[in-house]
Amino acid sequence: xxxxxxxxxxxxxxxxxxxxxxxxxxxxxxxxxxxxxxxxxxxxxxxxxxxxxxxxxxxxxxxxxxxxxxxxxxxxxxxxxxxxxxxxxxxxxxxxxxxxxxxxxxxxxxxxxxxxxxxxxxxxxxxxxxxxxxxxxxxxxxxxxxxxxxxxxxxxxxxxxxxxxxxxxxxxxxxxxxxxxxxxxxxxxxxxxxxxxxxxxxxxxxxxxxxxxxxxxxxxxxxxxxxxxxxxxxxxxxxxxxxxxxxxxxxxxxxxxxxxxxxxxxxxxxxxxxxxxxxxxxxxxxxxxxxxxxxxxxxxxxxxxxxxxxxxxxxxxxxxxxxxxxxxxxxxxxxxxxxxxxxxxxxxxxxxxxxxxxxxxxxxxxxxxxxxxxxxxxxxxxxxxxxxxxxxxxxxxxxxxxxxxxxxxxxxxxxxxxxxxxxxxxxxxxxxxxxxxxxxxxxxxxxxxxxxxxxxxxxxxxxxxxxxxxxxxxxxxxxxxxxxxxxxxxxxxxxxxxxxxxxxxxxxxxxxxxxxxxxxxxxxxxxxxxxxxxxxxxxxxxxxxxxxxxxxxxxxxxxxxxxxxxxxxxxxxxxxxxxxxxxxxxxxxxxxxxxxxxxxxxxxxxxxxxx
Amino acid sequence: xxxxxxxxxxxxxxxxxxxxxxxxxxxxxxxxxxxxxxxxxxxxxxxxxxxxxxxxxxxxxxxxxxxxxxxxxxxxxxxxxxxxxxxxxxxxxxxxxxxxxxxxxxxxxxxxxxxxxxxxxxxxxxxxxxxxxxxxxxxxxxxxxxxxxxxxxxxxxxxxxxxxxxxxxxxxxxxxxxxxxxxxxxxxxxxxxxxxxxxxxxxxxxxxxxxxxxxxxxxxxxxxxxxxxxxxxxxxxxxxxxxxxxxxxxxxxxxxxxxxxxxxxxxxxxxxxxxxxxxxxxxxxxxxxxxxxxxxxxxxxxxxxxxxxxxxxxxxxxxxxxxxxxxxxxxxxxxxxxxxxxxxxxxxxxxx
Numbered sequence: 001x002x003x004x005x006x007x008x009x010x011x012x013x014x015x016x017x018x019x020x021x022x023x024x025x026x027x028x029x030x031x032x033x034x035x036x037x038x039x040x041x042x043x044x045x046x047x048x049x050x051x052x053x054x055x056x057x058x059x060x061x062x063x064x065x066x067x068x069x070x071x072x073x074x075x076x077x078x079x080x081x082x083x084x085x086x087x088x089x090x091x092x093x094x095x096x097x098x099x100x101x102x103x104x105x106x107x108x109x110x111x112x113x114x115x116x117x118x119x120x121x122x123x124x125x126x127x128x129x130x131x132x133x134x135x136x137x138x139x140x141x142x143x144x145x146x147x148x149x150x151x152x153x154x155x156x157x158x159x160x161x162x163x164x165x166x167x168x169x170x171x172x173x174x175x176x177x178x179x180x181x182x183x184x185x186x187x188x189x190x191x192x193x194x195x196x197x198x199x200x201x202x203x204x205x206x207x208x209x210x211x212x213x214x215x216x217x218x219x220x221x222x223x224x225x226x227x228x229x230x231x232x233x234x235x236x237x238x239x240x241x242x243x244x245x246x247x248x249x250x251x252x253x254x255x256x257x258x259x260x261x262x263x264x265x266x267x268x269x270x271x272x273x274x275x276x277x278x279x280x281x282x283x284x285x286x287x288x289x290x291x292x293x294x295x296x297x298x299x300x301x302x303x304x305x306x307x308x309x310x311x312x313x314x315x316x317x318x319x320x321x322x323x324x325x326x327x328x329x330x331x332x333x334x335x336x337x338x339x340x341x342x343x344x345x346x347x348x349x350x351x352x353x354x355x356x357x358x359x360x361x362x363x364x365x366x367x368x369x370x371x372x373x374x375x376x377x378x379x380x381x382x383x384x385x386x387x388x389x390x391x392x393x394x395x396x397x398x399x400x401x402x403x404x405x406x407x408x409x410x411x412x413x414x415x416x417x418x419x420x421x422x423x424x425x426x427x428x429x430x431x432x433x434x435x436x437x438x439x440x441x442x443x444x445x446x447x448x449x450x451x452x453x454x455x456x457x458x459x460x461x462x463x464x465x466x467x468x469x470x471x472x473x474x475x476x477x478x479x480x481x482x483x484x485x486x487x488x489x490x491x492x493x494x495x496x497x498x499x500x501x502x503x504x505x506x507x508x509x510x511x512x513x514x515x516x517x518x519x520x521x522x523x524x525x526x527x528x529x530x531x532x533x534x535x536x537x538x539x540x541x542x543x544x545x546x547x548x549x550x551x552x553x554x555x556x557x558x559x560x561x562x563x564x565x566x567x568x569x570x571x572x573x574x575x576x577x578x579x580x581x582x583x584x585x586x587x588x589x590x591x592x593x594x595x596x597x598x599x600x601x602x603x604x605x606x607x608x609x610x611x
Numbered sequence: 612x613x614x615x616x617x618x619x620x621x622x623x624x625x626x627x628x629x630x631x632x633x634x635x636x637x638x639x640x641x642x643x644x645x646x647x648x649x650x651x652x653x654x655x656x657x658x659x660x661x662x663x664x665x666x667x668x669x670x671x672x673x674x675x676x677x678x679x680x681x682x683x684x685x686x687x688x689x690x691x692x693x694x695x696x697x698x699x700x701x702x703x704x705x706x707x708x709x710x711x712x713x714x715x716x717x718x719x720x721x722x723x724x725x726x727x728x729x730x731x732x733x734x735x736x737x738x739x740x741x742x743x744x745x746x747x748x749x750x751x752x753x754x755x756x757x758x759x760x761x762x763x764x765x766x767x768x769x770x771x772x773x774x775x776x777x778x779x780x781x782x783x784x785x786x787x788x789x790x791x792x793x794x795x796x797x798x799x800x801x802x803x804x805x806x807x808x809x810x811x812x813x814x815x816x817x818x819x820x821x822x823x824x825x826x827x828x829x830x831x832x833x834x835x836x837x838x839x840x841x842x843x844x845x846x847x848x849x850x851x852x853x854x855x856x857x858x859x860x861x862x863x864x865x866x867x868x869x870x871x872x873x874x875x876x877x878x879x880x881x882x883x884x885x886x887x888x889x890x891x892x893x894x895x896x897x898x899x900x901x902x903x904x905x906x907x908x909x910x911x912x913x914x915x916x917x918x919x920x921x922x923x924x925x926x927x928x929x930x931x932x933x934x935x936x937x938x939x940x941x942x943x944x945x946x947x948x949x950x951x952x953x954x955x956x957x958x959x960x961x962x963x
Contacts (some may be wrong), residue, residue, distance in 0.1 A: 040902075057793035119735055141747070247706055250657075250688065250706060251685075252654075252657040252658060252659060252660045252685055252686075252687045252688040252706075253658075253688035253689075253704075253706045253707040253708070254707065254708060294750075295749045295750060296748045296751075297747050298751075299748065299751070302748055302751045303750060304750060417844075418844040419842065419844045419845070420844070421843060421844060422843065422844060462930055462931070463928070463930075463931055465890050465891065468842070518932065550655075551655050551659070551932050551933070551955055552933065552954070552955050553659070593657075593658065594655070594657070594658045594659065595658035595659070595660075596658055
């Protein structure tokens, strides 16, 4: 019955393709099935997806901001170390960048963004960065690109304990423990983490220091999988995070502000294998987010706060009709409730329907088509679509193309903030297309993406005629740019050399004023050089940000370089490693946001013990 | 080559300095920023700094960021207002929680007060002391106060606790009047304070959201009350009003309500005329008039307003993201004389 209904949903494309697809059948394995990873991998034809390498350089540094800003196209606006850190792509802003946790969009329902220092940095097995619009698959805000934070639940015989202890400058410490035990029947993964820092670094070239920058945070995660039988799996993902931080002063004003985050994400997933081709996944998720802001951290009786509760239900039907054709449809309903100091209790309910198809047309040519429609009372959601095509001309060269329509719904702050909220807002909409080229040879892989994004009805808070800041659908923007990525890898006399380079150039213009968008650098880039010989690994990471206008001021361009060393050894029958890292080795005075300096040269020792 | 140049340059500058100090001309201005207009720009709230623009009276000289140039440092986040006492300018820096004392004509900083200020707004002088309104913490309605600064030691010697949101402050002899705009809440009173013993004389109920105050020629205190416009988050409009307080008795002498939709943001008294602005225009009336005009003399976007020497000065804060303007009008003809681009969020205009 359910099956029938799903088949009906995807009617048109489905049956046309079904007939010539039946011949070459395949059988999917439920054990290896991961819905959230599949989504990014199988339904992103024509899109560039970058898996963040699980190298030691990355693994021991438990900061999502650090990992991504040195290893991807993502540009971060950081209000100083440990402070609000928001990612963006391709000259868009942080609320046009969606962050997806195990397939669930976790952007704040209050401000539309994800603060990478306000969620756990410690909890994911698999990080993927997908450039380009993804609202069809990943919902509101997936305009510039999406960041995927996934946990894997495997049904294999394994038992491991990992202890990671880091200590560095400014009394910065990290301690985490991860326990994994799994067999062919069940899988349990528990992790606990703790970060703490005085963060009292000197502001270079100024007679000031970060006197109000200390922070600590704790995370607890549990991921559990249970195989009921060959055709049914249950998976439970849970992540809880708490952070308490003081908010740093700027060069122009002291601060005694403080901020607390608490979030809890819980997802129960049931994978049901209907037959050798079809999997039906039912998901129930509950997400809770709360912030508390103190404008005087010596008197914590006074604060403002906000919280959201989200209940999500989804049914996701996957059909690997053949090796060549994959079909997916999702029906979902989400209820969001938000409350806080600055607005009344409000809730919204969103119904979602998504139909996706991936088709390997010939040996070389493949494409993917996706459509999404949402229904909600507050606004008319546009029909969203995405089309991606890839042609592998030969084993060295692949050309891809994609186009999509994406959107972002107004947040609860936008609609209901008192004073200023505007219930008459429309969703932001965005069209884009992109051409990608991949050249790959034995030791080197080159990728060049050219993109065009045009966004309309952008929500911007501007003062109204009463002098009150209020959001309006005012702006139109146009971003044109290129992304270049190269990975070079070579083995020379038992040593391994890896070089990864990412570079983005973007011309982002406000079409109303014909001016470059504020806080968008034209050029950003990073480079990782990793050299491994026997048990020793040496690496350097360099980040370049072009100068950036911020209102009437300019944030100067900068290069910042980190240098690291890791030593691997075996004892307790397992691999252990010890590392040393010098951040900002050239003691560069730099800032990501205006007048909020980042630290000069500083050090970190890492210890990774497996038993 | 380089050294030689530097030597020549230094000799040259010594000669210049010598010639400067030897001249004794009594007509000389008191500093580079005498005989002109000072415009204060709030600057960006997040990490930004306030700045001051100088425009000479004859409009021939303009200079940006004058304080920064003279002192080699920025003012700090959100320059709220300046108060003047003799030759000293007191820069009230809201988010940076400080008051900078600088020479009003040279802009040379002498000192700054950073202790015991919390969200400072405006300053007034009486009894050889300065009185600074402080909102305190945004979430605490009971920690608002007037900081009393000893002008000899430049330290806050007392705090006068007042009700929420003390905004503008004005001295009438030995009495200080404070309008309670409400800070993060919304207020509706004026407090009279005795400047000799720092005691509260009276809290006077006025209209909704009292802000700017002037003393008329009969010694009455005029208070413009903004009221509250009708919006999504405030469904019922509260009318603005112009309230006259008898300063002898500290009682209300009269209240003139403004029309619906008229919500004043500035009040200036000049040569017996009151100039009242809303966000969209400037209105003019005699200080003794009993009705409020319904037509604007100048229709323009108004951020800050000042009137001096028969000229009307209006700032436009634009979109709060780019540089604003100062426009000068002839007060007789209301015709525009000149427009200058100034800094980010220009709010206040002062005359040297």
